[in-house]
Amino acid sequence: MPELPEVETIRRGLAPRVEGRRIVDVTVRERRLRWPVERDLEVALVGRSVQALQRRAKYLLWRVDDATLLVHLGMSGALRLVEAGSPPHKHDHIDLHVEDGSVVRFSDPRRFGAWILAPGDASEHPLLRDLGPEPLGPDFDGELLWQALRRRRCAIKLALMDSHVVVGAGNIYANEALFAAGIRPTNPAFSLSRPRVDRLAQALKRVLARAVQEGGTTLRDGGFVNSAGQPGYFQQTLSVYDRAAQPCVRCKRAIRVISLAQRSTYYCPRCQR
DNA sequence: CTTTGCACCTGTTGGC
DNA sequence: TGCCAACAGGTGCAAA
Numbered sequence: 459m460p461e462l463p464e465v466e467t468i469r470r471g472l473a474p475r476v477e478g479r480r481i482v483d484v485t486v487r488e489r490r491l492r493w494p495v496e497r498d499l500e501v502a503l504v505g506r507s508v509q510a511l512q513r514r515a516k517y518l519l520w521r522v523d524d525a526t527l528l529v530h531l532g533m534s535g536a537l538r539l540v541e542a543g544s545p546p547h548k549h550d551h552i553d554l555h556v557e558d559g560s561v562v563r564f565s566d567p568r569r570f571g572a573w574i575l576a577p578g579d580a581s582e583h584p585l586l587r588d589l590g591p592e593p594l595g596p597d598f599d600g601e602l603l604w605q606a607l608r609r610r611r612c613a614i615k616l617a618l619m620d621s622h623v624v625v626g627a628g629n630i631y632a633n634e635a636l637f638a639a640g641i642r643p644t645n646p647a648f649s650l651s652r653p654r655v656d657r658l659a660q661a662l663k664r665v666l667a668r669a670v671q672e673g674g675t676t677l678r679d680g681g682f683v684n685s686a687g688q689p690g691y692f693q694q695t696l697s698v699y700d701r702a703a704q705p706c707v708r709c710k711r712a713i714r715v716i717s718l719a720q721r722s723t724y725y726c727p728r729c730q731r
Numbered sequence: 732c733t734t735t736g737c738a739c740c741t742g743t744t745g746g747c
Numbered sequence: 748t749g750c751c752a753a754c755a756g757g758t759g760c761a762a763a
Contacts, residue, residue: 585759
């Protein structure tokens with residue numbers, strides 16, 4: 459479910475409700491996530507204060523005193539603010555109680571998510587250490603992307619989704635950024651001209667920033683909801699993702715769908731070359 | 732080093 | 748209506 463815009467939307471919703479507050483209780487009902495939740499995670503968290511709630515790639519970073527709680531939502535994870543005492547549903551695995559009475563509830567049907575407590579700022583944690591640049595950061599531009607792409611033979615779409623190249627883009631936004639830049643997803647990464655890489659870097663920034671503004675993407679299955687349980691609006695702005703056989707928004711040709719590394723890949727055969 | 736395919740899970744959808 | 752295969756927003760890992 460969640461790519462960078464969805465994680466950022468959740469972060470923005472939660473931050474004002476948790477920053478500067480103490481964690482007074484943690485309830486873990488299901489430890490079998492992507493990696494088993496440490497048995498003493500609750501003990502280690504209770505009593506600490508949340509200095510800041512930040513994001514790196516698709517990880518939420520909870521700065522708690524001298525440690526960092528890494529939360530990843532995987533494919534189906536959600537974090538919602540619920541009323542204290544509201545009864546948990548089937549896949550509600552973890553509750554984090556904050557001192558003013560808010561409860562942050564983690565649910566994740568597929569259990570690909572992760573909750574990991576790391577020492578310090580976690581910047582040397584194996585899950586964060588080798589991540590590529592933030593696409594919305596000031597230092598990300600065509601030059602940086604060009605350097606990362608020039609030696610890669612894989613399809614440009616796969617490179618865009620490789621977190622060593624750039625973080626934050628999953629299947630939806632990789633498809634959308636390539637459409638916005640007019641680039642065929644199957645082109646070998648190294649084969650793009652420098653001007654086209656510039657265009658791609660700008661397109662990725664634009665698409666992600668707009669999606670954050672719109673509060674993320676909620677497909678018709680209603681998968682993604684923000685911390686208040688509400689859907690996003692960016693799906694109305696999608697140009698190619700999930701639009702197989704529908705007319706291209708620019709040229710009216712039918713959008714094509716192919717499979718690339720077992721992932722659905724959408725593009726316009728006329729606008730993207 | 733890069734690239735590929737699989738694995739981890741549950742829920743939904745579409746074809747028969 | 749029921750059954751079953753295919754597929755779904757991520758990503759670490761083993762193997763080539």
